[in-house]
Amino acid sequence: MAALRLDRLHSRLLEPLDLLIEAGALLFLSGASGSGKSQLLRAIADLDPHTGEVWLGDTPRSRMPPALWRRRVGLLPAETCWWAEEVGAHLPLMEHASQHPLSLGSNTRASPPAGQPIGRVLKHLAAFTRRSRPRQSATGTAHEPEPASATPSQIIDWLARIGFEPDVLGWSIARLSSGERQRLALVRLLAQMPTALLLDEPTANLDPGNGARVESLVTHYRQQQQVAILWVSHDPLQRARLGGRALAIRNARLEPVA
Numbered sequence: 001m002a003a004l005r006l007d008r009l010h011s012r013l014l015e016p017l018d019l020l021i022e023a024g025a026l027l028f029l030s031g032a033s034g035s036g037k038s039q040l041l042r043a044i045a046d047l048d049p050h051t052g053e054v055w056l057g058d059t060p061r062s063r064m065p066p067a068l069w070r071r072r073v074g075l076l077p078a079e080t081c082w083w084a085e086e087v088g089a090h091l092p093l094m095e096h097a098s099q100h101p102l103s104l105g106s107n108t109r110a111s112p113p114a115g116q117p118i119g120r121v122l123k124h125l126a127a128f129t130r131r132s133r134p135r136q137s138a139t140g141t142a143h144e145p146e147p148a149s150a151t152p153s154q155i156i157d158w159l160a161r162i163g164f165e166p167d168v169l170g171w172s173i174a175r176l177s178s179g180e181r182q183r184l185a186l187v188r189l190l191a192q193m194p195t196a197l198l199l200d201e202p203t204a205n206l207d208p209g210n211g212a213r214v215e216s217l218v219t220h221y222r223q224q225q226q227v228a229i230l231w232v233s234h235d236p237l238q239r240a241r242l243g244g245r246a247l248a249i250r251n252a253r254l255e256p257v258a
């Protein structure tokens, strides 16, 4: 649990920004198309050129390896990228499958949802264990251990919350609709257990029912993990539903939204 703080962050289109999002707080960001919202999120995630500093709690980004920063400050882009053939291969199931092959019930920080066909999930986990090599830490060092990923039962719970049965783990990426990709990308992001979230219009491709499921899952994670969230949204009703502060980019500056 940590606050996210921008200290004179200067991206290409915006004046230098100071901004504090407390741990557990939600801040909505709006602004005209092309005003620089996505660029700001990418600058915070250290993916676009910028100057200035960003802090996560007491740690400045400049003191953290870039890959570890991007894991802790999780960006959900408007368009998601997928690299493996199946959904399940994008989730950190291997870590648990290799250590505790039958541990869905005992290795839990959240209970599996009632009635879920856990046998099918175990089958998937076993398949991943056979097919994949264990993940290597890209960022961890002796002094900076990689944070723990979500457990399989947490992942199954989050999938259920956004309307998926566990068999989605075996679905091919090619068959996914844009809305399915958007919902699954959120679970993929949360599975890294980020400490802060940067959400770029996470409900843009969704019908109201699935939009509400995504809102509910983000709220659940926010309350459970006390993460700071910066959420790009053009929808005043969404902002009213979820509460939190709202700022808009106007004339290259952040201004409060009434």
Ligand SMILES: Nc1ncnc2c1ncn2[C@@H]1O[C@H](COP(=O)(O)OP(=O)(O)OP(=O)(O)O)[C@@H](O)[C@H]1O
Pocket: 013, 031, 032, 033, 034, 035, 036, 037, 038, 039, 040
């Ligand atoms: N790599 C780049 N080089 C030059 N210009 C860029 C680059 N990336 C984005 N831009 C431009 O910067 C501006 C801001 O882009 P950004 O994606 O941040 O807009 P946005 O506020 O998120 O808009 P939207 O609501 O339409 O998604 C746009 O005019 C875009 O064309």
